[in-house]
Amino acid sequence: MNQTNTLTATPWNGITKFLFRYFFAFCALSIFPAIGNILFTIVSKLLNLLFESEITYHPSGSGDTLYDYYKLAFTAITALAFAFLWTLIDRKNKEYKLILYWQETYIRYYLGMFMLVYGFSKVIKTQFTYPSLTSLILPLGNKSPMGLAWTFMGFSDTYTIFSGLCEVAAGLLLMYRKTRTLGAIVCFGVMLNVFLMNMSYDIPVKLFSFQLMLLAAFLIGLDYKRLVNFFILNKPVGTQFNRQPFKSKKANLITQIVKGVAIITASGFMIYNGLRSQMMYGDACPKPAMYGIYEAEDFIMNNDTLPPTLTDTNRWKNIVFEKGDGVNIFKMNSSNWGHLLRYRAETDTLKKEISFFSYSDSTEVGRLKYYKTDSIHYTFEGIFKNDTIKLNTRRSDEKDFPLISKGFNWVNEYPDNR
Structure with missing residues (x-):
């Protein structure tokens, strides 16, 4: 790999290395589904046998079930234990620039993918549909807070589509390293709004929306010195040198082309599925004769x-x-x-x-x-x-x-x- 990333070449201090180890382990358990799910499934079965308790997963559409909170606690404790173990074993490495490079790359694509998925579902209005006839005659006081939020969002095409475009913009910006920081800033602002809506209207995606917001904050933090110098201290900021995955310019060019085609294909697939879903059960669904x-x-x-x-x-x-x-x-x-x-x-x-x-x-x-x-x-x-x-x-x-x-x-x- 050539050039340097935004990371400094100087050795990291002990606290920085420990925090990196903890966050790396936490991410490995939470955003690499196979690792975290397998480990937690094994541990939950053992706990069920030892304490005769029930930690079971039941798909309900909620991301804030008791199972999810158990899993979050397991992830946090396991990551802490892993960080201590890693610190005891690895005393030679002065920094982890290469691992951080690939971690940052994975987080960018992970976060960008979800921004595109959620964004297109708002732009095409499959997540929040126009208020149904039934919802119009149900008493307002008998709606759930989440039902009220869904009606509020679905009523306005303008606001819902604007929210979706912000998420799509954040997702596309995150896909490229040169626009990573801008994408992370947009993403953090968008997800802060989503997280506050989830908290305010009891929408059961609180944990996941906070996780996405945390990942965006991590990407912003990689450039915190440059951001502070530019926006607060009014100091000049130098050019950021971006690490490339390969030494060969041709290999890097092919990588960019393949990535571009993949983004266009994935976006096209999301748009197609969204339009199809909208025709089946969304705002574009045909009205029956007796509507x-x-x-x-x-x-x-x-x-x-x-x-x-x-x-x-x-x-x-x-x-x-x-x-x-x-x-x-x-x-x-x-x-x-x-x-x-x-x-x-x-x-x-x-x-x-x-x-x-x-x-x-x-x-x-x-x-x-x-x-x-x-x-x-x-x-x-x-x-x-x-x-x-x-x-x-x-x-x-x-x-x-x-x-x-x-x-x-x-x-x-x-x-x-x-």
Whole structure:
């Protein structure tokens, strides 16, 4: 390898070497999945046998489970033990520039990859989708903090796409050593905002977002002297010499070309998958023929008219046909997602008939005929779970809600904070 990195050629002091050993071990256990996962699996099984405790992994979409905190504690303690052992064994090396070079390289690509993944999911809006019809009629007070954050982000295309572009920019800058520090600074700012959102809205990605922020801080720290001299001490900063992986210029050029092709290919794949996902379940998902909210004005079950009592567990309040094939049924006592009846719907527009299917086993649970009585009123009748039902409804959709219909205005004579 030629040239020097940002690292000084002078020997490191004992504290610097110990901190490097600890951080290297911590990174090896936490961002090299095979190493950390295998070791923790072995240790957790031993602990389960010795103490008759349960440290089990259950995939739930949360990154802040008890298992994850156990794993973090294991990683921190094991890295400390490894650092002490390394210090006792290795007393000859004065510095670890070469190891740090490859560690920094791996962290750049690791961090950059996640920035691109998360960034494109915001730019194409698959992570935060537009508020669904169901979310618009659920009481605000019954939303979870995370659900509120998702609605807030999904409502604004501008803010969500801007957030994604910042993450994509950070990811691309991190891919190249010359723009590493700028990419790390952008990445740290972006991830600080994400981490604070996760903390403020109880979004269960707190540990991972903090880890990414920590890695960005590490990359910034590699250039801390130059940054302090430039931004604070107003001192001249010399050119940074970048270490190249090979001595041959041709080999380094080929490496850059291969890396460029890999970045373009990976980015193209993420964009393709994002657009495909958006068509399947995102904002671009097609609306079904009966898309809308149908509020039951009258509800008849087995020839018995049920009054709109708020505690009634049988009477329907709303039928909501979402984008795609999802349909949610509100009972009178439905106040959150857990109270809804959720099914897959197939509409035959020629027969004017809707079939409802269970998500769990695809069995048909009901079939209703529908007909339009005027521009906004519809009647549904048929068999649902062995009951004969009929309901007269009033249709609405997102355009009937001020949150959606008000839109953006450059000129506002009065604030509309409702």
